[in-house]
Amino acid sequence: MHPAFEHVGRGEAIRAALAADPAFTLVEPDTWGIEPIAAVHDPGLIRFLGSVWSEYQQQHPGTREVMPDVFLRPDLRTGMGPTVEPASIEARLGWWSYEVTTPITEGTFDAALGAVDTALGATRLVLDGERAAYGLCRPPGHHAGTSLYGGYCFLNNAAVAAQHVVATTGVRVTILDVDYHHGNGTQQIFYERDDVQYVSLHADPVRAYPFITGFAEETGTGRGLGTTTNITLPPAADDTVLLAALDRAVEQVAAFAPELLIISLGLDTSIDDPIADLAVTADGFERCGAMIAELSLPTVVLQEGGYAVASLGENVRRWLLGLDRS
Amino acid sequence: MHPAFEHVGRGEAIRAALAADPAFTLVEPDTWGIEPIAAVHDPGLIRFLGSVWSEYQQQHPGTREVMPDVFLRPDLRTGMGPTVEPASIEARLGWWSYEVTTPITEGTFDAALGAVDTALGATRLVLDGERAAYGLCRPPGHHAGTSLYGGYCFLNNAAVAAQHVVATTGVRVTILDVDYHHGNGTQQIFYERDDVQYVSLHADPVRAYPFITGFAEETGTGRGLGTTTNITLPPAADDTVLLAALDRAVEQVAAFAPELLIISLGLDTSIDDPIADLAVTADGFERCGAMIAELSLPTVVLQEGGYAVASLGENVRRWLLGLDRS
Numbered sequence: 001m002h003p004a005f006e007h008v009g010r011g012e013a014i015r016a017a018l019a020a021d022p023a024f025t026l027v028e029p030d031t032w033g034i035e036p037i038a039a040v041h042d043p044g045l046i047r048f049l050g051s052v053w054s055e056y057q058q059q060h061p062g063t064r065e066v067m068p069d070v071f072l073r074p075d076l077r078t079g080m081g082p083t084v085e086p087a088s089i090e091a092r093l094g095w096w097s098y099e100v101t102t103p104i105t106e107g108t109f110d111a112a113l114g115a116v117d118t119a120l121g122a123t124r125l126v127l128d129g130e131r132a133a134y135g136l137c138r139p140p141g142h143h144a145g146t147s148l149y150g151g152y153c154f155l156n157n158a159a160v161a162a163q164h165v166v167a168t169t170g171v172r173v174t175i176l177d178v179d180y181h182h183g184n185g186t187q188q189i190f191y192e193r194d195d196v197q198y199v200s201l202h203a204d205p206v207r208a209y210p211f212i213t214g215f216a217e218e219t220g221t222g223r224g225l226g227t228t229t230n231i232t233l234p235p236a237a238d239d240t241v242l243l244a245a246l247d248r249a250v251e252q253v254a255a256f257a258p259e260l261l262i263i264s265l266g267l268d269t270s271i272d273d274p275i276a277d278l279a280v281t282a283d284g285f286e287r288c289g290a291m292i293a294e295l296s297l298p299t300v301v302l303q304e305g306g307y308a309v310a311s312l313g314e315n316v317r318r319w320l321l322g323l324d325r326s
Numbered sequence: 327m328h329p330a331f332e333h334v335g336r337g338e339a340i341r342a343a344l345a346a347d348p349a350f351t352l353v354e355p356d357t358w359g360i361e362p363i364a365a366v367h368d369p370g371l372i373r374f375l376g377s378v379w380s381e382y383q384q385q386h387p388g389t390r391e392v393m394p395d396v397f398l399r400p401d402l403r404t405g406m407g408p409t410v411e412p413a414s415i416e417a418r419l420g421w422w423s424y425e426v427t428t429p430i431t432e433g434t435f436d437a438a439l440g441a442v443d444t445a446l447g448a449t450r451l452v453l454d455g456e457r458a459a460y461g462l463c464r465p466p467g468h469h470a471g472t473s474l475y476g477g478y479c480f481l482n483n484a485a486v487a488a489q490h491v492v493a494t495t496g497v498r499v500t501i502l503d504v505d506y507h508h509g510n511g512t513q514q515i516f517y518e519r520d521d522v523q524y525v526s527l528h529a530d531p532v533r534a535y536p537f538i539t540g541f542a543e544e545t546g547t548g549r550g551l552g553t554t555t556n557i558t559l560p561p562a563a564d565d566t567v568l569l570a571a572l573d574r575a576v577e578q579v580a581a582f583a584p585e586l587l588i589i590s591l592g593l594d595t596s597i598d599d600p601i602a603d604l605a606v607t608a609d610g611f612e613r614c615g616a617m618i619a620e621l622s623l624p625t626v627v628l629q630e631g632g633y634a635v636a637s638l639g640e641n642v643r644r645w646l647l648g649l650d651r652s
Contacts, residue, residue, distance in 0.1 A: 211412065211420070212396060
């Protein structure tokens, strides 16, 4: 057991770095409510996340972090598949999640709602004419699926933003995910869709969380066949290797021809990151931003992972300057 | 995090209590090998359990307890169900298990094989003419399914014994499970079968592990419809309540008319148990044994749970004396 790598100090470090640079204008998010979230997530998951803390406290007073122990596997009973949400809080934890790195604490649901508000606020700025806007979302979102939370993620900020764009404007959207980890949630949400493309660069799931998804052979299904792209990175990938992979990703984006781009920005590809094994520098991050700017698309950048708190703010700042300067 | 309640001291306490009583004759188990296990469990699970410790040590040297973090859920990717065993050790842990209370340590596989040998040795004694034999199995087995380990269980001792009886003699067998926890593994293994009955008394899964299975409405499927019986117990159930439930269970057994009985004996229904909420006494355990003896069936008793080490040996002894005296 160790303290969670995803903590409030990350958001504070990023905010401080951007606030100190006059190139950035800080805007507070407003409140969007449940409706845009319910367009992406199972209403049962939203209800569960809204009540699990107080329900668990009633049954197990004093618990500070709520975690699942037992998971709903279809092979627990011959012929048994997921049917309806079970009764007990313990079974429901294992019904709505798939892993054990994501404790629920007292403020989790409010924070998750705030992260979605931040994503939607940044999206509105871009829809209203800004060339780019960055949402300092915390907790992150890309591991949260339609009906599953996990990987420090509860609600999928980028997916809610993309769905909001599609629903309100009808334009095609690409989510380009550059976090160290595969965004299994975002992939699942849009896996059958042809109006939202998902392109992800990430560490090969043979060695990296989430281990189960993110392989190159996963390319979408049904109408969505071909709209999912997974590009995996070897250990110790540096600026050169990352930029070469990003170049391939950008080609995929250009081929889809979206009218709006959402970036799931993880800085855990950094050489400093305590839980990853890549070697990207601040210069490399700035060049990534610049390469994406060449797509000349209205761009919403949403914060995902990145756990090297000492360099996190500067790495975000440099990435965004790259996007802005080109 | 706390030390596991399932530890070697349990077996030592039971052995000491039985060795001190001249009513019991202790016999060492012999070795049966993989074949009877492979008649019940997925060969992939057996291979995995045999290699996971050394594989994990190679990748993460110094780990003392190997645990899954991420579980294979069919809803991780739209249209994705279990297909083939994944590549990484992390994904394979979550492929072969369903929960996080069951660390794998250096001696786990050898211990699991030893527990099966113990179960098969006790079974042979009964097939050879003993009216009853008790197998001091550790680790327990009833949570292990065809392709899943968990709940301190790796290989399903009772299921392997039952399958061995069916395969070698053709007689009908009942597994009567009186552990505090539902034996989800045993239920799953025989859920579609009509030659092995599974009857379980256990704490209502609304409040107790495994939370997901063990409800009264689970009665088998296909040819097995009606051969699974789940009887749930309320909190604080005492000798009277337990014996009334056991009486119902015994009626079910008699109706199935097996020729051999296997008891999954958990003593975690004890008033002393540190992880359960029932109130059965040593007298109650003796009366349970006596009630089962009235079925007049050759009986193999296999150890499952029970975590109150101070009274565990005496409770097993009294239960077995009840079975022997009537």
